[in-house]
Amino acid sequence: MDSQKSICILLLVLSTIAILACLVIDFQAWIVYTVAIFGIPLWILSLGLLTMAKPKPEDVEERVKEPFTGY
Amino acid sequence: MNLMAEILIQVIIAFLAGSLLLGLHRKVMARVQKRPGPPIVQHLIHSLKFFFKETAIPKTVSKVFYIGIVFILALVWIVGVIAGPVAHDSLLILFGVYAVYKIVEHNSGSSSGSPYGKLSCVRAVLSAATELPLFAAIVFVYLVTGTMNIGQIITYQSVHGPLIFSIPLAALMFFMLIITKSPYSPFAITKDKALISGFETEHFGFLRGFMLFSESVAWYVMLWVFLTIFFGPLNAVGYLIGMIVITFITGFINATTPILSPNHSVMAQITIGAICFFGTILMIFTGVVA
Numbered sequence: 001m002d003s004q005k006s007i008c009i010l011l012l013v014l015s016t017i018a019i020l021a022c023l024v025i026d027f028q029a030w031i032v033y034t035v036a037i038f039g040i041p042l043w044i045l046s047l048g049l050l051t052m053a054k055p056k057p058e059d060v061e062e063r064v065k066e067p068f069t070g071y
Numbered sequence: 072m073n074l075m076a077e078i079l080i081q082v083i084i085a086f087l088a089g090s091l092l093l094g095l096h097r098k099v100m101a102r103v104q105k106r107p108g109p110p111i112v113q114h115l116i117h118s119l120k121f122f123f124k125e126t127a128i129p130k131t132v133s134k135v136f137y138i139g140i141v142f143i144l145a146l147v148w149i150v151g152v153i154a155g156p157v158a159h160d161s162l163l164i165l166f167g168v169y170a171v172y173k174i175v176e177h178n179s180g181s182s183s184g185s186p187y188g189k190l191s192c193v194r195a196v197l198s199a200a201t202e203l204p205l206f207a208a209i210v211f212v213y214l215v216t217g218t219m220n221i222g223q224i225i226t227y228q229s230v231h232g233p234l235i236f237s238i239p240l241a242a243l244m245f246f247m248l249i250i251t252k253s254p255y256s257p258f259a260i261t262k263d264k265a266l267i268s269g270f271e272t273e274h275f276g277f278l279r280g281f282m283l284f285s286e287s288v289a290w291y292v293m294l295w296v297f298l299t300i301f302f303g304p305l306n307a308v309g310y311l312i313g314m315i316v317i318t319f320i321t322g323f324i325n326a327t328t329p330i331l332s333p334n335h336s337v338m339a340q341i342t343i344g345a346i347c348f349f350g351t352i353l354m355i356f357t358g359v360v361a
Contacts, residue, residue, distance in 0.1 A: 019075065019079075022073075022074070022075035023073060023075045023076055023079075026073065026074075029074060032074045032075050032078070033078075033153055035075070036075060036078045036079075036082075036149060036153060037146055037149055037150055037153065038146065040078075040079075040082060040145070040149050041142050041145035041146045041149060042142070044145060044281060044284065045138070045141070045142050045145075045281065047122075048122050048277040048278075048280065048281055049277065051122050051123055051277070052122065052123065052124065052125070052126040052276055052277035053123060053124060053125040053126070053276075054125065054126075054127075055125055055127050060127065
């Protein structure tokens with residue numbers, strides 16, 4: 001497993017636990033705000049980095065080398 | 072209700088409503104231009120679809136910055152949701168959110184290593200001209216209501232009536248900001264088609280989907296703030312109608328107005344802002360504004 005995937009799984013688990021903890025336990029407002037502000041984007045980012053499709057090994061060089069011009 | 076549950080519900084509402092409104096915006100523009108246009112749900116489908124699209128990180132980018140800036144874009148607009156619909160907090164926080172949004176546009180372009188992104192990044196500095204009318208609008212709201220707190224502004228309006236009737240030119244200044252941030256706006260110099268997708272050019276696949284998520288939330292938050300501080304206490308139906316009407320108006324304006332060159336865009340914004348600013352001061356000194 002590559003390091004990016006391991007970090008993403010770790011961040012996804014941590015952000016999920018933090019968000020669920022705030023849902024179950026009534027923490028002080030500033031703690032909930034901090035978890036929401038950092039946890040929600042982190043959850044989406046780590047989930048997206050896991051769900052995104054990767055280029056085929058033979059296409060990788062072409063994908064990262066060629067300048068991309070939008071979708 | 073649990074605070075985190077409330078935040079999550081508001082973020083989901085902001086994303087879904089913002090996506091559908093942006094879809095409606097494209098539909099209105101297409102109809103005005105006598106095209107069928109994409110379905111209204113297309114923007115929402117795009118945002119979700121990109122999460123599963125092939126994504127590669129180009130060699131030319133600054134990797135941490137390139138990914139981090141997309142994270143920051145989502146972060147600032149979640150702050151916007153919390154400061155606005157959830158906590159009814161200070162307008163200055165929302166002004167700060169908008170200022171950071173400009174920084175994101177700037178740095179997203181510079182992190183990409185693409186000439187299109189870099190030119191868009193330079194234009195993002197020019198387009199910061201929109202912050203002057205926004206700041207002036209916030210100052211006038213403060214001068215009239217005596218507070219920056221959104222909750223207290225709502226209370227003020229429930230007693231004295233909507234601010235749109237007392238400081239209409241300040242509302243016009245804020246509305247200009249909404250036009251500026253709407254897709255295909257005449258002031259959208261950072262996303263001019265000559266720059267492909269501007270500062271977003273090198274962000275594709277999942278990262279583009281994440282940006283579309285943040286832009287949907289941003290559109291919802293900006294419309295929410297405008298309706299809240301100028302149209303007084305509204306219920307859910309009032310917000311819905313207001314957001315649809317503003318999306319229609321901006322769609323019509325953007326469909327019929329060509330994109331301005333950067334210098335004309337900045338001059339037009341500053342001129343409209345200056346007219347509204349001095350007009351509002353005149354209204355205050357002549358006693359039109361109580």
